[in-house]
Amino acid sequence: xxxxxxxxxxxxxxxxxxxxxxxxxxxxxxxxxxxxxxxxxxxxxxxxxxxxxxxxxxxxxxxxxxxxxxxxxxxxxxxxxxxxxxxxxxxxxxxxxxxxxxxxxxxxxxxxxxxxxxxxxxxxxxxxxxxxxxxxxxxxxxxxxxxxxxxxxxxxxxxxxxxxxxxxxx
Numbered sequence: 001x002x003x004x005x006x007x008x009x010x011x012x013x014x015x016x017x018x019x020x021x022x023x024x025x026x027x028x029x030x031x032x033x034x035x036x037x038x039x040x041x042x043x044x045x046x047x048x049x050x051x052x053x054x055x056x057x058x059x060x061x062x063x064x065x066x067x068x069x070x071x072x073x074x075x076x077x078x079x080x081x082x083x084x085x086x087x088x089x090x091x092x093x094x095x096x097x098x099x100x101x102x103x104x105x106x107x108x109x110x111x112x113x114x115x116x117x118x119x120x121x122x123x124x125x126x127x128x129x130x131x132x133x134x135x136x137x138x139x140x141x142x143x144x145x146x147x148x149x150x151x152x153x154x155x156x157x158x159x160x161x162x163x164x165x166x167x168x169x170x
Contacts, residue, residue, distance in 0.1 A: 022114070024062050024070070025142060025160050026050060027096030032074065035087040040078070043093060056082055067091065095159045096142075100125045102165035103132030112159040119153040121163055128165065136166035 024030065026048050034040035044052050050063025057077040062070050067090045078086040094111070098121060101107035105126030118137055122128060139149040142160025149155070157163065 025096050029094035031093050033089045098157050098161045100163040103129045104165050116157045118155045121157050131167045133166050133168035138164040
């Protein structure tokens, strides 16, 4: 029995870690479920304000929060006044896009998926042009206009990032 408990704990650990790592941003579509209370379950797209309008709690600013943090805010808000022990689950239904431009055949915004690499992003963008460099890749993280990361094709992309593929010299 102990080994079964440990096995289940190890299976769930990556999920919990991922929930704490990803920070919500404008353009994410999230679902919030309160088990046994359909009237408290919502699905919403996060706008530029970064706020959601949640039943009984009103406006809650969730941009910049992890999924676990959002769960805790809602549990705290519902506990006592409305529910005795709410069971809340928050997940991302649709991630905000990432953007790729420069020397790719089809520049633009594309749907983000966790674990996406620059190489996969380039493939979504139709591949490199004839002049596209595999070595001159710049990533600009969302919301950090002054920060630029020199990246490789194996670099992990985050939701909202902008990837620029520079020209290579013959």
